[in-house]
Amino acid sequence: MAENQANKPAKTAPSKTIPVKNIKVHKPKSGAVEQYKPRDQIYVRKVKGFYQGIRRKMNILFMAVFALLPWLHFNGQQAILFDIGEQRFNIFSLTLWPQDLTLLAWICIIGAFLLFFVTTFIGRVWCGYLCPQTVWTFIFMWFEEKFEGAANKRRKRDQSPMNFEKFWRKAAKHSCWIGFSLLTAITFAGYFTPMRELAVDFFTFNATLTITLVIFFFTFCTYGNAGWMREVMCLHMCPYARFQSAMFDQDTLTVSYDYNRGESRGPRGRKADPKELGLGDCIDCNLCVEVCPTGIDIRNGLQYECINCGACVDACDGVMDRMKYDRGLISYTTETKLKGKHVHILRPKLYMYATVLIVMCGFFITDLATRVPLQIDIIRDRNTLARENIDGLIENVYTLKILNKSQIDSTYEIEVEGLENYTWQGENVVTVKAAEIDTIAISLAVDPVDIKGYMTDISFVIHQVEPADNDVIIKQSSVFFNKR
DSSP states (O other), X not given: OHHHHHHSOOOOOOOOOOOOOOOXXXXXXXXXXXXXXXXXXXXXXXXOSHHHHHHHHHHHHHHHHHHHGGGOEETTEESEEEETTTTEEEETTEEEOGGGHHHHHHXXXXXXXXXXXXXXXXXXXXXXXXXXXXHHHHHHHHHHHHHHOSHHHHHHHHHSOOOHHHHHHHHHHHHHHHHHHHHXXXXXXXXXSOHHHHHHHHHTTOSOHHHHHHHHHHHHHHIIIIIIITHHIIIIIOTHHHHGGGTOOTTSOEEEEOHHHHOSOOOOOTTSOHHHHTOOSOOOOOHHHHTOTTOOOGGGOOOTTOOOOOHHHHHHHHHHHHHTOOSOSEEEXXXXXXXXXXXXXXXXXXXXXXXXHHHHHHHHHHHHHTOOSEEEEEEEOSSOSOEEOTTSOEEEEEEEEEEEOSSSOEEEEEEXXXXXXXXXXXXXXXXXXXXXXXXXXXXXXXXXXXXXXXXXXXXXXXXXXXXXXXXXXXXXXXXXXXXX
């Protein structure tokens, strides 16, 4: 009995190890295009289709807005100008100063939650359709195709020795890249310095050294990012690709491959019945890989490298049309739908993001509606808090800085509350130009009999006189000191 117990295997504690699910990764068959490696050059094949048409139209709209905005004028000044030197941002009729930092903060928060909401709903469409890196990359690819031909021609030409044709085509392509990068840099700089003066000064070699260096720096960055790095920015440098999974769920619309319908994959003739061959709808043509700007195989499942541009969807739909199969083998769909379950379009996560987005928009609108286009700073004379003048009156000296936040010249009248029978010395009506600061020095003198105590709380009241249609009134508290 003891021997039986000795031979009996000892009980082991239950394992807490998470079971690993092995996923079979399909590789192209011999003769097909090999899988792209992270550091290999990707020769993206051109594709046409519904989603690429949408992407191109959105890219054209994006580029038109980007290029034209710095040239627009509003009320006699540049409509969009982020003047860092003067510390003011002009956005059409709105001028923002460092004191209006909360408005910029609300805009950034709203933009972030809008991105979260859209990503949760329809995936990384920002990356595929409007991200500047993607837009400029596709523009550079267009130049590349015009001068060097289709993907297979570019690959063959790069493997061939240098000759005159290869040289002039490469030179023309890079010249267009550099020229377009230069125009991009000038346009970008035009958002931070007056565009019309900048364009004239730069091309007549009268621009300052700082502006010139900034333009050349952004030219180099654009040329490097869109011409050489391309997918490297998306795969290894963009943080959005890394934290997007925190916003995805099983009901998020993403570019996905229908595994159940497509497998087993394999080539066949157009007239062949795939069921008789034991095959799915995927003919393993590898076009979905050839048209992908990041070089991934969407058939291996959702990957963070996917930018949801829909190029593989259009390529696959074209193949399905030629094979006379139903479209949608690769499509914008959800994991829930692929499992044959009901898709929940409206779900708690979307409600949460939408609620926060509405609340943030409410804060922004409230802050903007209650914003007063006028500010006054009061600086007391620190050397002498109070002094007695030759008339025996107690005198305090103040320096007033009046900031006109509007975009029109305004006239203001200044009064004081909290003092009786005071004498005002200095200007009490002042005209301040649009988006400028005017500094005035004034003094208040009061009979000691009318002062109770050592310190009296007062308020400077400033209201707008002209234009008369704007009723702007603000108060700024201060103190009037008595002489001990």
